[in-house]
Amino acid sequence: MINTVTIVGNLTRDPEIKYTPAGKAVAKISIAHNEKRGEEERVSFFDVEAWGKSAEICQEQLTKGSRVVVNGRLAQDRWQAEDGSNRQRVKITAFAVMAMVDRKGGEQVAG
Numbered sequence: 001m002i003n004t005v006t007i008v009g010n011l012t013r014d015p016e017i018k019y020t021p022a023g024k025a026v027a028k029i030s031i032a033h034n035e036k037r038g039e040e041e042r043v044s045f046f047d048v049e050a051w052g053k054s055a056e057i058c059q060e061q062l063t064k065g066s067r068v069v070v071n072g073r074l075a076q077d078r079w080q081a082e083d084g085s086n087r088q089r090v091k092i093t094a095f096a097v098m099a100m101v102d103r104k105g106g107e108q109v110a111g
Contacts, residue, residue, distance in 0.1 A: 003073045005092055007046055008100070009033035011066045015050075017059040027055035029062070029097070031070060048072065050094040058097055067100040 009031035017027045027050045035042050048070055050058050062068065072094040081087050 007070045014064050015058040025055035027058040047091040050097050069098045070094050071096045
């Protein structure tokens with residue numbers, strides 16, 4: 001089974017980084033992807049997790065509004081809320097996060 005996804009979009013907020021008890025970095029980012037079909041424009045939002053060195057690079061070099069390409073796989077989180085209801089969400093676990101270079105010659109980030 002193949003489970004890969006590539007998304008191009010802009011960060012909706014600055015990356016949030018935390019460390020596991022074992023010391024491994026995990027960064028959470030959110031991406032807005034704009035898609036235009038004819039006259040209709042649609043915005044989709046994606047939650048992304050980057051781990052290890054990729055997470056640290058995200059934290060160091062990306063900010064809200066950064067245009068990025070994310071390569072990763074889809075993963076589903078499931079949990080039980082305080083009210084007892086079952087919850088779930090789909091997120092992207094990143095293999096790589098790359099900042100796109102703007103036409104004016106900005107830097108490229110790879111992680």
